[in-house]
Amino acid sequence: MIRRHALVRALLGLLATAGLTLSQDSASSNELAEPDGDPETPTPPTKAYREAVRTKGIGVKVGEIGPTGAILWARVPPADEVHFLRKRDFVAWFKSLFVEADLQVRMKYGLLADASDGAWSGWSGVGEQSDFTAHWPLGDLRPGREYFYQVEGSDEGLRSVHEPRTGRFRTAPKPSASQTVSFTVVGCQRYDRLDDPNGYAIYKSMERLNPDFTVLTGDTVYLDRGPVKARSIELARDRWRRVYELPYLFEYHARVPAYWQKDDHDLLRDEAGPASPPLGELTFEDGLKVFRDHTPVGDVPYRSFRWGSLAEVWLLEGREFRDSNAAPDGPNKSLLGSAQKAWLKSTLAASDASWRILITPTPIVGPDRARFKRDNLSNSAWENESAELRSFFAEELGDNFFIITGDRHWQYCSVDPQGSVEEFCCGPATDAHAGGSPGRDRHYHRFHRVLGGFLSVSVGREDGSDYAVVRLHSVEGQVVFEDRKTRPVRT
Numbered sequence: 001m002i003r004r005h006a007l008v009r010a011l012l013g014l015l016a017t018a019g020l021t022l023s024q025d026s027a028s029s030n031e032l033a034e035p036d037g038d039p040e041t042p043t044p045p046t047k048a049y050r051e052a053v054r055t056k057g058i059g060v061k062v063g064e065i066g067p068t069g070a071i072l073w074a075r076v077p078p079a080d081e082v083h084f085l086r087k088r089d090f091v092a093w094f095k096s097l098f099v100e101a102d103l104q105v106r107m108k109y110g111l112l113a114d115a116s117d118g119a120w121s122g123w124s125g126v127g128e129q130s131d132f133t134a135h136w137p138l139g140d141l142r143p144g145r146e147y148f149y150q151v152e153g154s155d156e157g158l159r160s161v162h163e164p165r166t167g168r169f170r171t172a173p174k175p176s177a178s179q180t181v182s183f184t185v186v187g188c189q190r191y192d193r194l195d196d197p198n199g200y201a202i203y204k205s206m207e208r209l210n211p212d213f214t215v216l217t218g219d220t221v222y223l224d225r226g227p228v229k230a231r232s233i234e235l236a237r238d239r240w241r242r243v244y245e246l247p248y249l250f251e252y253h254a255r256v257p258a259y260w261q262k263d264d265h266d267l268l269r270d271e272a273g274p275a276s277p278p279l280g281e282l283t284f285e286d287g288l289k290v291f292r293d294h295t296p297v298g299d300v301p302y303r304s305f306r307w308g309s310l311a312e313v314w315l316l317e318g319r320e321f322r323d324s325n326a327a328p329d330g331p332n333k334s335l336l337g338s339a340q341k342a343w344l345k346s347t348l349a350a351s352d353a354s355w356r357i358l359i360t361p362t363p364i365v366g367p368d369r370a371r372f373k374r375d376n377l378s379n380s381a382w383e384n385e386s387a388e389l390r391s392f393f394a395e396e397l398g399d400n401f402f403i404i405t406g407d408r409h410w411q412y413c414s415v416d417p418q419g420s421v422e423e424f425c426c427g428p429a430t431d432a433h434a435g436g437s438p439g440r441d442r443h444y445h446r447f448h449r450v451l452g453g454f455l456s457v458s459v460g461r462e463d464g465s466d467y468a469v470v471r472l473h474s475v476e477g478q479v480v481f482e483d484r485k486t487r488p489v490r491t
Contacts, residue, residue: 055246073136106121106122131290135296144177148166181459191221218361223265233282261301310355317361319361321334321340322336359403362376363376368438387418394420434452466488470485
């Protein structure tokens with residue numbers, strides 16, 4: 001039986017992919033309408049991309065961790081689902097769309113290692129409309145406790161289609177607890193720049209640090225880059241599947257909870273916004289739906305969370321509420337939107353956390369290169385709002401505030417010359433994806449490195465002081481830069 005919802009999209013997407021309606025080496029008139037951004041480079045895909053491994057089974061993730069809540073996510077792939085990677089795979093992949101695939105999924109969670117103290121949820125149907133994904137908001141959890149969960153998938157006759165999947169996560173401590181926290185930050189996971197057939201090597205390096213959670217700053221997948229562009233919703237879904245079916249990531253997210261942000265390449269194309277024209281038949285709204293289907297996120301894309309009394313983290317949204325990049329700059333032009341900006345200012349000012357940490361998908365301080373770029377707050381297209389925010393940070397928040405960003409394909413620590421606001425960039429996920437920097441700027445940079453890696457933060461209390469240590473790591477996990485901050489314990 002044909003999955004009819006997928007048929008039209010799949011036909012159009014595969015025609016484009018096969019080159020029958022549009023060559024991958026040429027651009028449509030829609031794509032030419034947005035000439036700015038990161039220019040595509042002709043670098044061929046890495047050897048690891050050509051040899052990439054994909055895991056068949058139930059995928060699991062946990063997100064939006066708090067003291068008493070979390071969101072559990074799972075995907076139960078159809079047993080006959082074919083992986084699509086290269087043009088020559090499209091015939092087998094296309095045939096896999098024409099099969100009946102009504103599946104069921106259930107879960108349980110508890111405090112025992114086998115989750116035997118938990119009760120199974122009812123069976124829920126999953127299908128093509130959500131790409132066989134399910135989300136369960138979990139409530140009434142205990143702060144600072146480790147939980148274990150199990151997920152099962154079946155066909156309509158409740159016959160198992162995959163081995164059950166297990167995982168674990170730890171909830172955040174109470175807001176009053178002065179508990180140590182460590183977390184990692186990653187960005188820019190371009191698949192055709194993969195450095196290990198089993199996944200991005202940074203995941204094994206982060207695993208050795210045993211973080212409490214990971215923040216993904218966006219560009220988690222690249223819909224508009226690589227040998228095959230995601231010009232249909234089916235191909236966009238496959239971009240998410242292939243990243244999270246990499247064995248390193250498949251296992252990492254079963255053990256480490258995360259918070260997902262989104263950026264332009266996750267939704268459509270470089271510098272995308274709500275008014276961007278489609279990529280093939282893929283629209284901005286399609287990209288939003290696929291992102292929400294494939295990540296355990298809540299309804300409001302900008303949010304903050306506490307990890308005890310020592311750390312509060314803010315996660316910005318940079319795509320859904322922005323004005324046009326090309327609009328004239330001025331006091332009424334906004335990248336964040338008025339509601340998000342008001343929320344950000346009020347909640348930052350009201351926080352009594354020892355350390356206030358803002359994580360943004362794109363830079364605020366930078367500097368970024370002037371040529372091509374116009375879509376982030378360190379670009380000249382947004383000077384008015386950038387100056388407004390940087391003045392607020394410097395004048396209202398003091399020395400217990402700093403910014404972490406993704407998006408740029410180099411690592412740095414920079415300080416705003418006008419207000420001493422500090423910003424750290426985690427860099428791209430692989431060395432092969434590094435590049436594009438305008439170079440070290442002595443007016444801004446304390447550190448600058450054009451290679452891949454990730455960032456880690458450790459926050460704690462010792463000897464009458466609260467500390468925050470920010471480290472930039474190489475792909476292999478070596479510390480290449482460290483910044484240690486301390487302040488007296490508030491009484």
